[in-house]
Amino acid sequence: MMTDFQDWSLLVQQRMETALDRTLPPADIAPQRLHHAMRYAVLGGGKRVRALLTHAAAELCGANPDKADVAAVAVELIHAYSLVHDDMPCMDDDDLRRGKPSCHMQYDDATALLVGDALQSLAFQLLAQPGLCNEATRQLEMLHLLAVASGSRGMAGGQAIDLASVGQSLTQEELEYMHIHKTGTLIRAAALLGAYCADTIETARVHAIAQYAQSIGLAFQVVDDILDEQADTVTLGKTAGKDAQSNKPTYVTILGLERAKLLARELLENALSPLAIYGAEAQRLNQLAYFITQRSF
Amino acid sequence: MMTDFQDWSLLVQQRMETALDRTLPPADIAPQRLHHAMRYAVLGGGKRVRALLTHAAAELCGANPDKADVAAVAVELIHAYSLVHDDMPCMDDDDLRRGKPSCHMQYDDATALLVGDALQSLAFQLLAQPGLCNEATRQLEMLHLLAVASGSRGMAGGQAIDLASVGQSLTQEELEYMHIHKTGTLIRAAALLGAYCADTIETARVHAIAQYAQSIGLAFQVVDDILDEQADTVTLGKTAGKDAQSNKPTYVTILGLERAKLLARELLENALSPLAIYGAEAQRLNQLAYFITQRSF
Numbered sequence: 001m002m003t004d005f006q007d008w009s010l011l012v013q014q015r016m017e018t019a020l021d022r023t024l025p026p027a028d029i030a031p032q033r034l035h036h037a038m039r040y041a042v043l044g045g046g047k048r049v050r051a052l053l054t055h056a057a058a059e060l061c062g063a064n065p066d067k068a069d070v071a072a073v074a075v076e077l078i079h080a081y082s083l084v085h086d087d088m089p090c091m092d093d094d095d096l097r098r099g100k101p102s103c104h105m106q107y108d109d110a111t112a113l114l115v116g117d118a119l120q121s122l123a124f125q126l127l128a129q130p131g132l133c134n135e136a137t138r139q140l141e142m143l144h145l146l147a148v149a150s151g152s153r154g155m156a157g158g159q160a161i162d163l164a165s166v167g168q169s170l171t172q173e174e175l176e177y178m179h180i181h182k183t184g185t186l187i188r189a190a191a192l193l194g195a196y197c198a199d200t201i202e203t204a205r206v207h208a209i210a211q212y213a214q215s216i217g218l219a220f221q222v223v224d225d226i227l228d229e230q231a232d233t234v235t236l237g238k239t240a241g242k243d244a245q246s247n248k249p250t251y252v253t254i255l256g257l258e259r260a261k262l263l264a265r266e267l268l269e270n271a272l273s274p275l276a277i278y279g280a281e282a283q284r285l286n287q288l289a290y291f292i293t294q295r296s297f
Numbered sequence: 298m299m300t301d302f303q304d305w306s307l308l309v310q311q312r313m314e315t316a317l318d319r320t321l322p323p324a325d326i327a328p329q330r331l332h333h334a335m336r337y338a339v340l341g342g343g344k345r346v347r348a349l350l351t352h353a354a355a356e357l358c359g360a361n362p363d364k365a366d367v368a369a370v371a372v373e374l375i376h377a378y379s380l381v382h383d384d385m386p387c388m389d390d391d392d393l394r395r396g397k398p399s400c401h402m403q404y405d406d407a408t409a410l411l412v413g414d415a416l417q418s419l420a421f422q423l424l425a426q427p428g429l430c431n432e433a434t435r436q437l438e439m440l441h442l443l444a445v446a447s448g449s450r451g452m453a454g455g456q457a458i459d460l461a462s463v464g465q466s467l468t469q470e471e472l473e474y475m476h477i478h479k480t481g482t483l484i485r486a487a488a489l490l491g492a493y494c495a496d497t498i499e500t501a502r503v504h505a506i507a508q509y510a511q512s513i514g515l516a517f518q519v520v521d522d523i524l525d526e527q528a529d530t531v532t533l534g535k536t537a538g539k540d541a542q543s544n545k546p547t548y549v550t551i552l553g554l555e556r557a558k559l560l561a562r563e564l565l566e567n568a569l570s571p572l573a574i575y576g577a578e579a580q581r582l583n584q585l586a587y588f589i590t591q592r593s594f
Contacts, residue, residue, distance in 0.1 A: 025449055034449055034457040085414060090385075090406035109387035113410070114457050117382060118449035120414065124421045125444035128437050136433035140425045143440055147422035152322055152331055152415035160331040160411050 005287040009052055012072075016051045017043065019069045020076060023126060037107045037115045038122075042080045045098035049220070049292065050075045050190035056284035057194030057209050060275075064197065070132055071142065071193035074123040078150050078186060081119035084112050086159065120150070134199050142196050149189035158182025162248070170249040176218065184217035191285075208274040212285060219267035219293045225250035226260055227295065268293040302584040306349055309369075313348045314340065316366045317373065320423060334404045334412045335419075339377045342395035346517070346589065347372045347487035353581035354491030354506050357572075361494065367429055368439065368490035371420040375447050375483060378416035381409050383456065417447070431496050439493050446486035455479025459545070467546040473515065481514035488582075505571040509582060516564035516590045522547035523557055524592065565590040 020042055027036040051072035058068035087094040087102035088109060095105050104112035127146060133139040148154055158181030165178060191213035195206050229252045251260040271289045275282040317339055324333040348369035355365035384391040384399035385406060392402050401409035424443060430436035445451055455478030462475060488510035492503050526549045548557040568586045572579040 031454045031457040034454060085410055090410060110460050113382055113387060114453050118453040120417050121444045121448035125441055125448060128440035128444060136437055139437060140433055143425035144422055147418045147425060151418035151422060156411050156415040157328045157331060160328040163407050
């Protein structure tokens with residue numbers, strides 16, 4: 001089964017690379033430096049976990065994979081913009097991303113700022129393209145969902161809480177609140193946008209996917225904290241142990257390594273249970289849940 | 298006529314303040330500091346020229362002013378985000394905005410970065426709200442238009458060209474190219490979004506408004522350069538003479554003051570001519586054109 005999953009995820013990753021390449025403005029069109037930097041920040045890397053979620057949810061809902069590509073690209077553009085801005089000196093100040101110099105190191109701070117800004121616009125431009133949904137009102141819902149997930153009560157808000165938490169001792173609840181915003185809302189949006197690409201919407205499936213995504217989003221972060229604690233910089237592709245060093249609370253610092261691993265397993269079960277009634281139809285979402293939570297153990 | 302215009306523009310500005318206040322998340326909702334800073338960056342200032350354009354164009358097309366409010370707020374949020382990011386140390390490094398400390402001075406760089414990011418998301422969230430247009434497909438066109446106007450081939454791209462032009466000697470054509478992107482595309486979008494709020498779209502009017510907006514967008518920038526040359530910091534509310542000091546090419550440095558004023562008058566005529574056939578129906582757009590170009594002389 002997992003070999004089959006590897007083939008599938010490789011296929012989706014390849015589709016993504018092609019779709020992202022086509023979506024991003026060519027580097028020879030003015031302003032060249034900005035377009036070059038946008039491509040640098042987005043292409044040629046990343047596990048594309050969010051895109052995999054979009055495609056897996058699309059599959060459970062019977063959506064056309066070509067439409068899922070568009071939704072997945074929009075989500076990956078938002079994710080990429082957030083990484084570019086998060087790495088900047090005034091934020092996490094990280095020199096490495098996916099094993100390469102981060103965008104502001106490769107170019108400069110002003111370019112990185114504009115790269116993030118322009119990637120965000122591009123994500124919404126893409127989701128607004130005519131005919132993505134058979135119903136324009138549903139497409140508006142998709143845009144609304146992505147905007148809320150990205151904004152001050154979603155990803156950007158989570159990042160603000162994260163910054164404010166440096167040097168603070170948080171409870172597990174407060175840490176969860178931060179991560180639900182910082183990464184959870186976009187992961188949830190990634191899965192739901194895949195579901196919304198279907199021509200007909202079955203409410204029960206969309207609810208099951210939302211529940212799944214909620215748990216898997218948190219699990220993703222718990223595993224990230226475990227990886228950050230365990231891995232070295234080379235395997236991680238970004239500066240390892242950075243969060244602990246910079247005095248940021250993590251699941252590992254709050255719970256300890258073993259209890260963090262237990263929590264990840266519990267979240268995995270919570271993610272899988274709402275999908276049980278769909279059996280093999282939900283196989284990609286199931287496999288993805290295992291993939292996300294078992295990266296490290 | 299101009300007294301009447303002053304009353305009208307004051308009314309629109311008050312509508313805007315109310316609409317922006319309602320749209321922005323309250324400062325007592327988490328993350329408080331981010332929401333506080335978003336409100337600081339947007340409320341209580343600015344001539345709201347883009348909102349005036351949206352409302353004036355909406356009036357020529359017979360659109361409901363309540364719908365025009367929504368479109369105008371979306372445009373003003375994009376404009377406000379661009380000012381917050383432009384003022385940051387890695388960009389124009391400006392300490393003053395509308396006579397107050399700029400956002401990163403009042404808060405900090407990380408907060409200012411997130412303020413801009415979240416304001417952009419909020420603009421798209423707002424335009425995606427159900428029922429803004431009687432036709433959902435037209436609403437998708439509005440979202441697409443605003444996204445293109447904000448992105449790498451619109452405002453963010455113009456800012457990239459602006460940064461690259463520091464210390465360069467540009468021709469008038471190159472300067473025009475930069476401004477069409479940096480401010481022109483958003484001004485054009487502001488007017489067109491007002492037109493798109495109408496229940497029925499008359500193509501000829503939309504074209505006339507697009508032509509008008511193209512000229513008035515450039516005129517706006519020429520006048521800005523003239524003001525920047527002439528005004529002192531107190532009247533301008535931002536650091537005066539900054540562009541010339543920082544070795545940025547302006548219409549005044551390229552053309553000289555008198556020819557820059559002539560160009561502004563010529564652009565005013567180009568803006569007015571496509572509207573002539575609409576007579577008094579276009580009075581707000583006409584008055585606004587005079588207002589924009591005669592701020593300084």
